[in-house]
Amino acid sequence: MTERRVIVIGYDAAELLDIACVTTALEAANWQGATTRYGVRLAAPGGRPVTCGTGLTLQVQESLERVTGPLDTLIVVGGIGHEAAAGDRSILGHVRRLARESRRVASVCTGAGILAAAGLLDGRRATTHWEWADELAARNPAVLFDPGPIFIRDGNTITSAGVTCALDLTLALIEEDHGPELARRVARTLVTYMQRPGNQAQMSVFTAAPPVADGLVKRIVDRIKGDPSADLTTATLAAAAGVSERHLTRLFLRHVGRTPGRFVRQARIEAAANLLASTSLPVAVVAARCGFGTAETLRQAFVDRYGIPPSRYRSANASTSAVSTSADAPTARA
Known part of the structure; x- marks a missing residue:
């Protein structure tokens, strides 16, 4: 193989970041010495420019109708135009045709809706942007949509969550093709973290904070995140x-969507994940700082949440600048 042919399918109102994360990461892999280079081409119906959802226009390199296999990878992106694309019989026909001629097929964000409409996800587990998961599941009952993971692999088909999760997906593809060292070099080139595990949750308690308007809930959330130990x-x-325990539970369910106990557990797991990725503190110390007490309790929590133990999470996500264990090492404070 002299080149890994990759076709990225765009359409009107596709998401620019979905396209850019994929194409930039693969080209960065070429710059960083991929043994078999990626030949990345953006294709669209009729070879017409793609006007993205942001209003910016991209020139394409291929007419979708004229692309032929064999292909290494076929990637369908998402965007606010995904519903129209999923209803376009011509686009779906070409997606099906090229999928048969591809070693693997992937989607970003709501691009999963296009793969589903083409019948390529029937009987498979798949993910998409968490905001669209229920709607796509209702439209495609033969697909097992899971809104939780960053990406899901089922056979030769990989679906990813929304927008910048395209970067996690592409780094995982690079690692699969060329090994973890090249993937890490690409991550450093792009000034991003090494990819998150595919089963890491899309939504975080640190990014999905309760409304500031509810002062009591915000005060308790800040207390939890400020000292998880x-x-x-x-x-x-x-x-x-x-307040009473019952009233606090009602407030948390209303404003956070989970009980105080579940929120605390998630906050502790995420604080531990941050320490594992950014420091070289022993797992037992991380466990203590994040309120788990023992390394075994932390391990069980990680396996339950991410499907992998802390050691594997650290090996996949550790920063190259992780500090050594010392009295000055970062705490788990968010």
Whole structure:
């Protein structure tokens, strides 16, 4: 093989970041010495320019109708135009045709809706942007949509979550093709973290904070995130808030979408994940700093949440500048 042919399918109102994350990461792999270079081409119906959802226009290199296999990888991106694309019989026909001629097929974000409409996800597990998962699942009952993971691989088909998760997907493809060292070099080139595990949750308690308007809930959330090693039982938190445990639970369910206990557990896991990726602290120390008590308790929590133990998470995500264990090492504070 002299080149890995990669076709990225765009269409009107496709998401620019979906396209850019894929194409830039693959070209970076070429710059960083991929043993078999990626030949990346953007294709669209009629070879017409793609006007992205942001209003910017991209020139394409291929007419979708004229692309032929064999291909290494076929990638369908998402965007606000995905519904129209999923209803276009011509686009779906060419997606099906090229999928048969591709070693693997992938989608980014709502591009999964196009693969599903083409019948390529029937009976498979798939993911997409969390905001669209329920709607795509309702439209495509033969597909097992899971809104949780960053990306899901089922056979030779890989679907990813929304927007910048395209970067996680592409780094994973590079690692699969060329090994982890090249993937790490690409991540460093792009000034991003090494890819997250595919089963890492899309939504984080640190990015999905409750509305600031509810002062009591925000105060308790800040207390949890500020010191995950503290006594954070529901009883203790309720006492700090000056309300009953039952009332605090009702407030958390209303404003955060989970009970105080579940929120605390997620916050502790994410704090531990941050320390594992950014420091070289022993797992037992990370466990203590994040409120798990023992390394085994932390391991069980990681396996339950991510499907992998802390050691594997660290090996995949550790920063090259991770500091050594010392009294000055970062705490788990968010």
